[in-house]
Every structure is written in structure tokens, then in C-alpha cells.
Amino acid sequence: MTSQATTANTIQTGVASNAGAKAGAGSKRSLSWLIPTLYIVFLMLPIYWLVNMSFKTNQEITGVFSLWPQSPTLRNYAVIFTDPAWYSGYINSILYVVLNTVISVAVALPAAYAFSRYRFLGDKHLFFWLLTNRMAPPAVFALPFFQLYSAFGLIDTHIAVAIAHCLFNVPLAVWILEGFMSGVPKEIDETAYIDGYSFPKFFAKIFVPLIASGIGVAAFFCFMFSWVELLIARTLTTTDAKPIAATMTRTVSASGMDWGVLAAAGVLTIIPGALVIYFVRNYIAKGFALGRV
Template sequence: MSRRIIFYAYLVCLMLPLYWLINLSFKANVEISTTMTLWPAVPTLSNYAVIFTAPEWFDGFRFSLTYVALNTIISISVALPAAYAFSRYSFLGDKHLFFWLLTNRMAPAAVFALPYFNLYSSIGLFDTVWAVALAHCIFNVPLAVWILEGFMSGVPREIDETARIDGYSFPRFFIKIFIPLIASGIGVAAFFCFMFSWVELLLARTLTNSKAISSIMTRTVSASGIDWGLLAAAGVLTLIPGALVIWFVRNHIAKGFALGRV
């Protein structure tokens, strides 16, 4: 029984800061700065109204979600064949290559911010969704390869050989037989790619001219101080895509972690 208490205490601790954010988002700034109330005394939607009536907020969300989606698609589609190669073959330099890929997951984004700006400006992609989508590949592709390789190693080799004997060509085998077998692995990898691309700020801000939602949020800071209510409302809205993704994979979270490279 005490186990349940610890578990629920942990969940409450997780929820409190989130609750406070939601609470503040429904308060007017006057109420925020003058009184301390556990729930909004005068609930207001004015903070949300500001966001929904200003096109740059909407564009910011659309821009961010576009590069996240693009990044997830690119990462998974290049990682699939590579993960297959790592799980099935040993080839010249495979272990070094694998570690080199992982090192990129480890490289601090702060190190790359300025060179990325130079690089993507020089190829004319600065301030486009492609710049951010491609830049985020540096940490998502290695991660996707790592996760998918774990799932693929769980599929017996005999399946590959049987398919070959049955006359399947490699691309047909890969798409028709192999991919359905590791569908849950692709789901897990996509979940992680989405997650890390959505939460990243530094590169997204460096590579765009205040288009990503994270940089638009800095607009709540003005000469007259910070607009707390607006900041909280924007924060709540950025939680929604993540919450939706979790809701869709809720039955697979535990399974996903268990079946992956865990």
C-alpha cells in the first residue's frame, strides 16, 4: 500500500507545476500580480484570445509542427535501411561508424549554433522549415538508428532467409514483410524523434528569424515587464501537441519501452 502512496505522491509532484501554469493562464495579469489564489477567482480567456487573434502565434505553431513532422519523416526513412545494415551485417568500420553516429547525439547544440547559422545561410535555407528539419537530424537520426537497430535485432534472421528463398527481392521483402514486423519499433522511434525535435529550442531559434513558436514566446517580454498570463497561456498551448501524441500512444508507452533497446 505504501508503494501506491509513493507513486501517487510522485504523480502529484509532477502535476503541481503544470497545474500552476494552467491556473495562471486563466487569470488576468492584475489578479496574478496582486493576489495569491489556488484557482482563478475571475476566470478569463483573454490571454488565449490574444494568441488566437494574432496570426503570428498561429503561424509559429504551424511552422514548428511542420519542421517536427518533416524531421520525423526524414529521420525514420534514412534510419530504417541503416538500422537494418547494423543489425544484420558486419562491414568495414561498422562499430566505429555506429559510435560516430552516437557522438552526434552527444554533441552540445550550443557548439553548433553559430556554424549552423553560417552553413544554412550559405546554402540558402536559412529561415525555412527545411533548415530546422535537417539540423535536428543530427541528434534524431542517430537516436532512430539506435532504437530501430534494437527492434530489428529482435526479429529472427530466418525470416530474411525464408523470404529470399521464396523469391522476394530485397526492397519488396523490406517493405512488405520486414517493416510490418517492426511497426511498433517505428512507432517508438517516431515518438522519440517527435519529442526531441519538438522540445529543442536553441537550433530552432538560431536557424530562423523568429518564426518558431519558441521564439515567438519571447514576445511576451516587453519593456513594461513580462506578460505573465500570456506567457502561461502560450505555455499551455505548447503542451497540447505533446499531450496528443502521448494520448495516441498511451497503450504502447510501456510496451514500447520494453520492446525497444531496453
């Protein structure tokens, strides 16, 4: 195909070579189409199985092997939406995740500005120290966290989990925002000062709108890592602020494992993530490169 296209290029004029290039691209697409599709099928299979299970009765799950529900039921979802022990888990999770996202982005904004615009004593060491906290294994911190937050009487509150998750989300937010801010020319700051803007006014009115997509991306990442983390969230909560993911571990009852409810709860934990991805889909590509491509 490629050789044909090049022959066309050498012999004929612009129009023909254009057509050749198009044909080449077309045949390549028909081949490359396969790989992402196979990958997506691989990604969707386990999720499909979970969704499938969530609409089955427990007898069907353990008794019959079927690729789709034979007698679809909403009973599993009904259990979750009528039992406060279940649905309060969702409210708790969303509360501390949102709280964490707001705190992380709010404190990271000025710090990222400082890192992107100024050099100061120990700046590089500080930046590395911040990053090491992103690298700290949660398992190391689980027990001391419990003792620290007990000492402050914060155990089983949403704010405790939100602050604890700042450990890895703040460094990440600083990192992402610093990347986006470095892409904004410094002349913009200087022009604004000449025009008589004070720093806070400049920051809020001019700078923040310029890096709005960066803030969105940072918020997305904070949301994501706080939403998926469980070890610390579970360690710091007992009943009132218990996250949904921890509630899921209680599906073993006297009558055996309640697979249907477990699957339904799993499906419901996927939904907020899916919604968030849908909203940031246009920034995802840039965001995953942390604004530094």
C-alpha cells in the same frame, strides 16, 4: 504480513496459500500506491500553476494570490488565436517537427537494417560516430550551423531546422530501430528470399509491418526531441519559420510582462506532447528501453 503468508503456505493447501498470496499483494499495493501518487502530484503542481495562471487576468496574477482563478477569463488564449505572430509559431513548430520525423525515420530504416543484419568494414566505428552526434552539445553547433545554412540560403526555412535536428534524431532513430530489428529472427529474411521476394518488396511488405511498433517508438522519440529543442531552432530562424517556443520570449512589452499570455502559450505547447503520449502509451514502456530489454 509476509511471515503470516508463509505460515499459511506451509500449513494449508494450494487454495489457502493462493489466498495468502493475494492478501499479501493487496497490502503491498496499498502501501506502494503512495509513492507514484506523491511523485505525480509533484509533477502536476507546476503544470497546474501554469494552467491556473493562463485563465487569470494580469491584474489578478500580479495582485491577488489565489489557488484558482477568481474571475476566469479566456482573454489570454484569445490573444494567441487571433494574432498570426503567435499562432503561426505553432504551425512552424509542427511543420518542422513532422518534417524532421519523416526524414529521420526514412533514412534510419535501411541503415538500422544494415547494422542489425550485416557486418561491414568499419561498422562499429560508424555506429559509435553516429552516437557521438547524439552526444554533441547543441551549443557547440549553434554558430557553425548558422553559417552553414546561411551559405546555402536556407536560413528561416522549415527544412533547415528539420535537417539540423537530424543531427541528434537520426542517430537515435538508428539506435532504436536497430534494437527492434535485432529482435526479428533472421530466418524470416531468408524464408522470404526463398519464396522469391525481392529485397525492396520483402522490406516493405514483410519487414516493416513486423517492426511497426519500433517505427512508432522511433517516430515518437524524434518528435519529442525535435519538439523540445529550442537553441538550434531559434538560431536558424528569424520570422517565417520561427518556432512557438521562441515566440514566447517576446511577451515582455512596454506595459510590462504579459504573464497571462505567456502562461497560455506554455499550456498550448504542452498539448501536442500530451496528445502524442496518449497515442503511444501502450508502447511507451518498451520504447523507453529502446527495444532492448
